[in-house]
Amino acid sequence: MALIVQKYGGTSVANPERIKNVAQRVAKFRAQGHQVVVVVSAMSGETNKLIALAKEISPSPDPRELDQVCATGEQVTIGLLSMALKEIGVPARSYTGGQVKVLTDSVFTKARILSIDEGNMRRDLDAGRVVVVAGFQGVDADGNVTTLGRGGSDTSGVALAAALKADECQIYTDVDGVYTTDPRVVPEARKLDAITFEEMLEMASLGSKVLQIRSVEFAGKYKVKLRVLSSFQDEGEGTLITVEEDRNMEQPIISGIAFNRDEAKLTLLGVPDKPGIAYQILGAIADANIDVDMIIQNVGHDDTTDFSFTVNRGDFVKAQGILEKVKVELGARQVTGDHKICKVSAVGVGMRSHPGVASRMFKALADEGINIRMISTSEIKISVVLDEKYLELAVRVLHRTFGLDQPV
Amino acid sequence: MALIVQKYGGTSVANPERIKNVAQRVAKFRAQGHQVVVVVSAMSGETNKLIALAKEISPSPDPRELDQVCATGEQVTIGLLSMALKEIGVPARSYTGGQVKVLTDSVFTKARILSIDEGNMRRDLDAGRVVVVAGFQGVDADGNVTTLGRGGSDTSGVALAAALKADECQIYTDVDGVYTTDPRVVPEARKLDAITFEEMLEMASLGSKVLQIRSVEFAGKYKVKLRVLSSFQDEGEGTLITVEEDRNMEQPIISGIAFNRDEAKLTLLGVPDKPGIAYQILGAIADANIDVDMIIQNVGHDDTTDFSFTVNRGDFVKAQGILEKVKVELGARQVTGDHKICKVSAVGVGMRSHPGVASRMFKALADEGINIRMISTSEIKISVVLDEKYLELAVRVLHRTFGLDQPV
Numbered sequence: 050m051a052l053i054v055q056k057y058g059g060t061s062v063a064n065p066e067r068i069k070n071v072a073q074r075v076a077k078f079r080a081q082g083h084q085v086v087v088v089v090s091a092m093s094g095e096t097n098k099l100i101a102l103a104k105e106i107s108p109s110p111d112p113r114e115l116d117q118v119c120a121t122g123e124q125v126t127i128g129l130l131s132m133a134l135k136e137i138g139v140p141a142r143s144y145t146g147g148q149v150k151v152l153t154d155s156v157f158t159k160a161r162i163l164s165i166d167e168g169n170m171r172r173d174l175d176a177g178r179v180v181v182v183a184g185f186q187g188v189d190a191d192g193n194v195t196t197l198g199r200g201g202s203d204t205s206g207v208a209l210a211a212a213l214k215a216d217e218c219q220i221y222t223d224v225d226g227v228y229t230t231d232p233r234v235v236p237e238a239r240k241l242d243a244i245t246f247e248e249m250l251e252m253a254s255l256g257s258k259v260l261q262i263r264s265v266e267f268a269g270k271y272k273v274k275l276r277v278l279s280s281f282q283d284e285g286e287g288t289l290i291t292v293e294e295d296r297n298m299e300q301p302i303i304s305g306i307a308f309n310r311d312e313a314k315l316t317l318l319g320v321p322d323k324p325g326i327a328y329q330i331l332g333a334i335a336d337a338n339i340d341v342d343m344i345i346q347n348v349g350h351d352d353t354t355d356f357s358f359t360v361n362r363g364d365f366v367k368a369q370g371i372l373e374k375v376k377v378e379l380g381a382r383q384v385t386g387d388h389k390i391c392k393v394s395a396v397g398v399g400m401r402s403h404p405g406v407a408s409r410m411f412k413a414l415a416d417e418g419i420n421i422r423m424i425s426t427s428e429i430k431i432s433v434v435l436d437e438k439y440l441e442l443a444v445r446v447l448h449r450t451f452g453l454d455q456p457v
Numbered sequence: 458m459a460l461i462v463q464k465y466g467g468t469s470v471a472n473p474e475r476i477k478n479v480a481q482r483v484a485k486f487r488a489q490g491h492q493v494v495v496v497v498s499a500m501s502g503e504t505n506k507l508i509a510l511a512k513e514i515s516p517s518p519d520p521r522e523l524d525q526v527c528a529t530g531e532q533v534t535i536g537l538l539s540m541a542l543k544e545i546g547v548p549a550r551s552y553t554g555g556q557v558k559v560l561t562d563s564v565f566t567k568a569r570i571l572s573i574d575e576g577n578m579r580r581d582l583d584a585g586r587v588v589v590v591a592g593f594q595g596v597d598a599d600g601n602v603t604t605l606g607r608g609g610s611d612t613s614g615v616a617l618a619a620a621l622k623a624d625e626c627q628i629y630t631d632v633d634g635v636y637t638t639d640p641r642v643v644p645e646a647r648k649l650d651a652i653t654f655e656e657m658l659e660m661a662s663l664g665s666k667v668l669q670i671r672s673v674e675f676a677g678k679y680k681v682k683l684r685v686l687s688s689f690q691d692e693g694e695g696t697l698i699t700v701e702e703d704r705n706m707e708q709p710i711i712s713g714i715a716f717n718r719d720e721a722k723l724t725l726l727g728v729p730d731k732p733g734i735a736y737q738i739l740g741a742i743a744d745a746n747i748d749v750d751m752i753i754q755n756v757g758h759d760d761t762t763d764f765s766f767t768v769n770r771g772d773f774v775k776a777q778g779i780l781e782k783v784k785v786e787l788g789a790r791q792v793t794g795d796h797k798i799c800k801v802s803a804v805g806v807g808m809r810s811h812p813g814v815a816s817r818m819f820k821a822l823a824d825e826g827i828n829i830r831m832i833s834t835s836e837i838k839i840s841v842v843l844d845e846k847y848l849e850l851a852v853r854v855l856h857r858t859f860g861l862d863q864p865v
Contacts (some may be wrong), residue, residue: 114543117553143522269594
């Protein structure tokens, strides 16, 4: 007998029919003798509907009240799912974040979980009940309703699994696992049986939007065994996200090829090479609330250096305007930029122990005549910036180069 | 400076525009120096939508989970109204029933309020904030969300007013007060400036659906000054519902003419006249969950008696079937019935001190050739059952007979 936390996202509980399906799936696990805690999101579209209502009242709604409103989406789902479970003879009880209670700080709309009281849940589990918890929400020390921010239900699931020391946290979504790359670009893309937390973090932040990144960090920190599964398939083991040592298989060098086409790059040329310039440039960008992704500064020459970074494509024009002012302040030579670029990354913990991965990657791209515009590396990933037109070609070439289309 | 509890129903908060209007009205009272606690219902239609969702999951949804789901309707409204208040510069804070806390028993879907903690509300009021409370809901001793049943928001408003010893509880609705009768039947119907609790109870149960009857009982019990007002008009004092002694005006004999066209009558003829027959007849009807309104048993003769009662027209056929069985069991002679009847009542505390009201009523009806089928009286009302076709005529005649079309 195991204790399993299952999290179902908005599309999995989008209507009464699907909620009944989730109930059947939960019942199946319970019939196998497992204890089950279910975490659910709002029915898909509901949270957006509530936010739209709030925006009709106020262009920037009061955050406490916005949380009061938005938390109702999940509250509806827990009630409906518990009804559905009881309807098929499975004892169940629903809990809001406050009823659990999931104690958070008071940063409304993006609260952080401080602690979870397992008392109520444990009592129900021991009594043979399925516990159904509203994801995405908690309550602060004063009893105010808080929410964890978009996608926070994944984090709720992992946090509950950590608090209950669950044997596994299963995240049900509309894909059946994590793939070596996007199957829409590479039809041969293969579902991974396992991936490490670090790889998952690099994959997620690079655009493979399967799991909320905070939940993966959380799971890594608290050693929660995390599994991504499809709620629309009855079979399949999904992808297990785990610590490196637990991956019981021949370790691949590269686990996946991630990519992001929504990028733009900006360069400040001829920046006087002295301490503090990185802060002066990026401080101005951050002040304008623009997220920066890659940052590259190469060695200088003639007492000047070139400074490049990438931003979301939507922020390109705004960032360019800021750089023009910074150029004058710093006495730099020129601002250049390109918003028709993409980023392609090879991710894998295996590269730590296998030298030559970078050169294999660069050779494969060169053989196809693809020019690399920028390079950035971390411990377990190599990212290149390319002209946007090469995106699909580069992903396919790299997927094949590292043997990702072959069975393990 | 007064402490006022205002309750706004579903049509008053049906959409963001109306919620903004409510915020303006609240702001006006606050600007006059009053402390204001606002109780709101779900936006109109929302509760029905939630119940429909639940019914798709289960034909008879688990009551605890149904309350968990339905309570979200009011939670959305309190958040939106608080946002709207802050948007126009009025400090406000929303509270669910559990946050207040409104402690109830654990009878889900029709819980009764046990106590109200005024601490949080008082602190906010003292800090100059408007307190916005979700009507219709509370929390039991175990922290389960409960609801008070349909129309329970009125009860919430009155209970909060009682707990806070508010100077007045204002119920905003889509009518501007309580009328001498339905203006759709009698265009000369006049708004009453004041009515006693007892009269209001008789009027409400007789079909003038302005206030939930439980809230009137509650207000009477705790001596809460209750006022019904329109949320769609800026002027007007509405109707004050008060104890008899407080009514500062010449007391009318009759305050209003109530009526109900949704009735059917059933009679068991030739029932052996012995102890226990009333119970044997009505017990069988109650067991079938049929509400009985009027009950009439006249003196018997030849050791038998006739027993009549009225039910909702929708229950007529079912009740008839039950009576046929009871007839055999009791050895009664015959079951008769009529589902084309109506009930018309004259209500007024003044009849206690004015003899002859009944005979004036019967004469007025006789003068129009209206045959009375049944009569039932209480301390402050006289009800007659008539053929349905006479309803409008009877109401108009009685309204004029008792001078209700004349200014006080």
